Amino acid sequence: MAVGGRNNGKMQLNWKLALALLALHRLQLGQGSELNLDAASGAEMGLQMVARLAPSTPTDVQESAAMAVISRVIGEQSSQLFKVHVNKQMDLRSFQITMLNDGRILLMGWDGVSVCKAFHHYLKYVLNKDVDWFKMRIELPTNLQLPNVTIESKSASPFIYHQNVCTWSYSFAWWSFKQWRRHLDWMALMGISLTIAPVQEDIWVEVYTEMGLTLEEIDEHLAGPAFQAWQRMGNIRGWAGPLTPQWRRYQLLLQQEIIAAQRNLGMSVALPAFAGHVPRALKRLNPDSTFMEVQRWNQFPDQYCCGLFVEPKENLFNEIALNFLQKIITIYGSNHIFFCDPFNELEPPVAKPEYMRSTSAAIYESMRRIDPQAIWLLQGWMFVKNPFWTTDMAEAFLTAAPRGRILVLDLQSEQFPQYELTRSYFGQPFIWCMLHNFGGTLGMFGSAKLINSGIEEARRLPNSSLVGTGITPEGIGQNYVMYSFTLERGWSNKPLDLDSWFTNFSHTRYGVKDERLEQAWLQLKNSVYSFRGLQKMRGQYVVTRRPSFNQEPFTWYDASAVLDAWHLLLSSRAIIPLEDDRYEMYEHDLVDITRQFLQISADQLYVNLRSAFRKRQVTRFEYLSTKLLKLFDDMELILASSRNFLLGNWLQQAKRAAPSPGEQTNFEFNARNQITAWGPDGQILDYACKQWSGLVSDYYRPRWRLFLEDVTVALHSRRPFNGTAFKLKVSQEIELPFSHKVDVYPVTPVGNTWLISQDIFETWKAYSKDTLFLHNNRLPVPRKLGSK
Numbered sequence: 001m002a003v004g005g006r007n008n009g010k011m012q013l014n015w016k017l018a019l020a021l022l023a024l025h026r027l028q029l030g031q032g033s034e035l036n037l038d039a040a041s042g043a044e045m046g047l048q049m050v051a052r053l054a055p056s057t058p059t060d061v062q063e064s065a066a067m068a069v070i071s072r073v074i075g076e077q078s079s080q081l082f083k084v085h086v087n088k089q090m091d092l093r094s095f096q097i098t099m100l101n102d103g104r105i106l107l108m109g110w111d112g113v114s115v116c117k118a119f120h121h122y123l124k125y126v127l128n129k130d131v132d133w134f135k136m137r138i139e140l141p142t143n144l145q146l147p148n149v150t151i152e153s154k155s156a157s158p159f160i161y162h163q164n165v166c167t168w169s170y171s172f173a174w175w176s177f178k179q180w181r182r183h184l185d186w187m188a189l190m191g192i193s194l195t196i197a198p199v200q201e202d203i204w205v206e207v208y209t210e211m212g213l214t215l216e217e218i219d220e221h222l223a224g225p226a227f228q229a230w231q232r233m234g235n236i237r238g239w240a241g242p243l244t245p246q247w248r249r250y251q252l253l254l255q256q257e258i259i260a261a262q263r264n265l266g267m268s269v270a271l272p273a274f275a276g277h278v279p280r281a282l283k284r285l286n287p288d289s290t291f292m293e294v295q296r297w298n299q300f301p302d303q304y305c306c307g308l309f310v311e312p313k314e315n316l317f318n319e320i321a322l323n324f325l326q327k328i329i330t331i332y333g334s335n336h337i338f339f340c341d342p343f344n345e346l347e348p349p350v351a352k353p354e355y356m357r358s359t360s361a362a363i364y365e366s367m368r369r370i371d372p373q374a375i376w377l378l379q380g381w382m383f384v385k386n387p388f389w390t391t392d393m394a395e396a397f398l399t400a401a402p403r404g405r406i407l408v409l410d411l412q413s414e415q416f417p418q419y420e421l422t423r424s425y426f427g428q429p430f431i432w433c434m435l436h437n438f439g440g441t442l443g444m445f446g447s448a449k450l451i452n453s454g455i456e457e458a459r460r461l462p463n464s465s466l467v468g469t470g471i472t473p474e475g476i477g478q479n480y481v482m483y484s485f486t487l488e489r490g491w492s493n494k495p496l497d498l499d500s501w502f503t504n505f506s507h508t509r510y511g512v513k514d515e516r517l518e519q520a521w522l523q524l525k526n527s528v529y530s531f532r533g534l535q536k537m538r539g540q541y542v543v544t545r546r547p548s549f550n551q552e553p554f555t556w557y558d559a560s561a562v563l564d565a566w567h568l569l570l571s572s573r574a575i576i577p578l579e580d581d582r583y584e585m586y587e588h589d590l591v592d593i594t595r596q597f598l599q600i601s602a603d604q605l606y607v608n609l610r611s612a613f614r615k616r617q618v619t620r621f622e623y624l625s626t627k628l629l630k631l632f633d634d635m636e637l638i639l640a641s642s643r644n645f646l647l648g649n650w651l652q653q654a655k656r657a658a659p660s661p662g663e664q665t666n667f668e669f670n671a672r673n674q675i676t677a678w679g680p681d682g683q684i685l686d687y688a689c690k691q692w693s694g695l696v697s698d699y700y701r702p703r704w705r706l707f708l709e710d711v712t713v714a715l716h717s718r719r720p721f722n723g724t725a726f727k728l729k730v731s732q733e734i735e736l737p738f739s740h741k742v743d744v745y746p747v748t749p750v751g752n753t754w755l756i757s758q759d760i761f762e763t764w765k766a767y768s769k770d771t772l773f774l775h776n777n778r779l780p781v782p783r784k785l786g787s788k
Helices: 008-029 042-053 059-074 112-125 177-189 201-211 215-219 228-232 245-264 315-332 353-370 391-398 448-460 480-491 498-510 515-525 559-571 579-614 618-639 647-657 661-674 695-717 723-740 753-767 771-776
Strands: 082-086 094-099 105-109 151-154 159-162 194-196 268-272 291-293 308-310 337-339 375-379 406-410 430-434 466-471
Touching: 042 159, 042 375, 042 466, 059 082, 059 112, 059 177, 059 245, 082 112, 094 112, 105 112, 112 151, 112 177, 112 498, 159 430, 159 480, 177 245, 201 215, 201 245, 201 315, 245 268, 245 315, 268 315, 308 315, 315 353, 353 375, 353 391, 430 448, 430 480, 448 466, 448 480, 448 498, 466 480, 480 498, 498 515, 498 579, 515 559, 559 579, 559 753, 579 618, 579 695, 579 753, 618 695, 618 753, 618 771, 647 661, 661 723, 695 723
Parallel strands: 082 105, 159 194, 159 466, 194 268, 268 337, 337 375, 375 406, 406 430, 430 466
Antiparallel strands: 094 105, 094 151, 291 308
8 A cells, every 4th residue: 555545534643642742741851850870880870761761651551552462472362361460669671470360371570561571481481482573473272271480580681772773774664564563562572672763854844944945955855765764864865865745744653653652562762863964955044054064975976975064062053953852752752862873984073072072062962951851872883993983082972961861872792892992981871782784684694602791791891881782783684593692681681501592492483392403503503603703794795796806705604514404404394383384484494594505605606716717717617607607596496485585575565655656666766776786876785785586586696697708708718807897887787777677576485495495405415526516616715713
């Protein structure tokens, strides 16, 4: 259904909801006392902040919301086996599970989220059933006698956080509330208590219109629906737009619905604040104000880059900030927490500590003037591997607000923790986060051991200001095991036993205890999920990168572990239960591990192709070329057999989200461009690449075929291969045209997953015994293990 088909009644209902939220917010501002966190430890500070930021949703509303989650997960009839109770006398972020005299299970928690966490714990560790991003419905047997248990648990992390500003573009861009409802249920089950609500475009149009900008000038500023995250942070402007009024209004109403559902469960929601980024046309209306031109980001051309940054000390900054925040709070209500990132992948205009201090102070003050209890949620990404942020610069910026008034997301703690370099953010509270994924790319990858120990190290750090843990992926829908593990580790007050946890993961995922399945996941735990290096992992493997001879693929594990795990999964087919969608999850994993084996096999073929080219071994090069193209064909076949690996779904969702038929073309362009060229001329080419059926056959394989053909011609003619000419050719013939195509792709799977996977397994297993193949493909992919 197009957005335009949504009726005005729902719109009016949401505006009434907004007014009610505003009234509630005004009441909340008068509640409680001023936070005094100067002498508090990290744990004490976290508990005070949780209590301050928690929505004042009545307990009966939270109970109803939690019960609705349970009903959606296990069905109305089975949900009657449970009773829920929100008890504010309990410890913050705690739950208790007991059995009532009538045989029902009582789930009691400090808030609705804690109740849902209790329910998930009972499902997973008592009933041996679990959920997944792709599986949010659990079937319980009829006439089930629920086991009698007494369990008490308290989160060791006052805050458990989820989301990244980029997730809203890489994963959530086309979601309706139906999809959001499933995800919000999942968030509650995982115990997530803090998140963000970034939708703001409709509000900015109102602000800028009131200031005198024309709609044309505003359209030149707002980016298209798949690129809003980076326009919000000042990185780009106008690319792939415009945003129509219908889309902007739909987004706002959808955001209201999401926020209401989150607060009903007791989640705290951070709202956007003003970071200083404005349309270039604003200078026309305010010639006497001080503006700085933002630096060019990722080589975007003038038309789409270099917006203006209003000096936070300017009166104009305060005028805009106050107007914007007043409107934001009027529409969304408030939990006293606001987020903005003035320098996300952007260099500050002045490299002096006093400038950083005054800038930070002015941004915080703009929030405090609207809400005296305001807390600024800040992404710590700007500090990562950026030489600009010396200790003096970072300290000046972070200590410009009182202690506890800036809450930092240490965005990639599992690989590049900044809390160590900043001495626990100079006393400001921070949340330890696993970023893990960039651009929503695919590829089995993770650092289970580092996460298990890293959270403990952050808690034991002298004078630690740690107040929570979280997950901050740029894209979801991949490597679910890592997110499940990290969220459970964040709740736990001690390290988890990795072997036991991964073994149990196989039990609850497939509904059966079997040594083959256990061993498969332990093999994966010890290989793909054992990364410990400092390399920037961006999911751009040989199969999804533009062909060249400059790639340097590497691995941190023995590829035979993936082959063994694959074989174990294949051999377990007969024991997987058909009920409760267990077999569907099994097929999903079978597709993923087949894809993973082909991905690492492509890396090895590439290493040998490059060797053959450099040694001018024409016959070897041609032999390996046929094998690489065969690999792409196999990858397309296996991906096409699962609904979770189809390009067609991404494109269909984009077109369905379009407010009118006339806008479907631009929405499809946005969807295609983001996952391929990412910009007008491939500015961030393949950053958000996806190993999806359709992309493999019509984008990745054609690029490699063109490359292999051109190199073969060069070898036969004994001429140098012109890599520069190839870049231009592949860009003009394949990469840029793909964004403008309108081919329709399947949205339902094709073929039998197990049969396809088994056939691919036998084919590539035979290669491993083929002397010709082994001779031509003899060089291994280099291994880089990193420090222990």
